[in-house]
Amino acid sequence: MxxxxxxxxxxxxxxxxxxxxxxxxxxxxxxxxxxxxxxxxxxxxxxxxxxxxQKQHINGCERHPTIDRPWREIKELRGNEWDKLRSQLKDTYGYIIRKKKDEL
Incomplete structure (x- = not known):
C-alpha cells in the first residue's frame, strides 16, 4: 500500500x-x-x-518557476541570491525540482 x-x-x-x-x-x-x-x-x-x-501539479511545473536546488540549500540563501529567488516567486509560487541520483 x-x-x-x-x-x-x-x-x-x-x-x-x-x-x-x-x-x-x-x-x-x-x-x-x-x-x-x-x-x-x-x-x-x-x-x-x-x-x-497529479495533472494540476504537472501543469504547475510547466507554468511556474522551478528551482533546481535542494531545500537545504535554498534555506541557506543570502543577499543577491535570496533577492533573485524572491523576485522570481513574487505573486506566484514555484516548484523545487529534485534530481534523481543518477542525474547528479
Whole structure:
C-alpha cells in the first residue's frame, strides 16, 4: 500500500485508506478513503481524484518557476541570491525540482 499522509493528520480507528490516496496535512480522517482520492480538512472530505491532483501539479511545473536546488540549500540563501529567488516567486509560487541520483 502506498499513500501520502500529510503532517499532523489524525486517522480515527477502523478507518481504511486506499492505495495511492493523498491526505492533506492537519486533516482528521473519520471515514474510509477510497484508492486514488485526495481528502483534506476536519473532518476530511473528498477534494479531487489523485489523477486530477497529479495533472494540476504537472501543469504547475510547466507554468511556474522551478528551482533546481535542494531545500537545504535554498534555506541557506543570502543577499543577491535570496533577492533573485524572491523576485522570481513574487505573486506566484514555484516548484523545487529534485534530481534523481543518477542525474547528479
Amino acid at each position: 502506498k499513500v501520502f499522509i500529510g503532517h499532523g493528520t489524525t486517522i480515527l480507528c477502523n478507518v481504511r485508506i486506499g492505495d495511492y490516496a493523498v491526505i492533506g496535512a492537519g486533516s482528521v480522517v473519520t471515514c474510509d478513503v477510497p484508492p486514488y482520492a485526495v481528502y483534506a480538512g476536519n473532518p476530511a472530505r473528498f477534494v479531487k481524484t489523485a489523477e486530477a491532483f
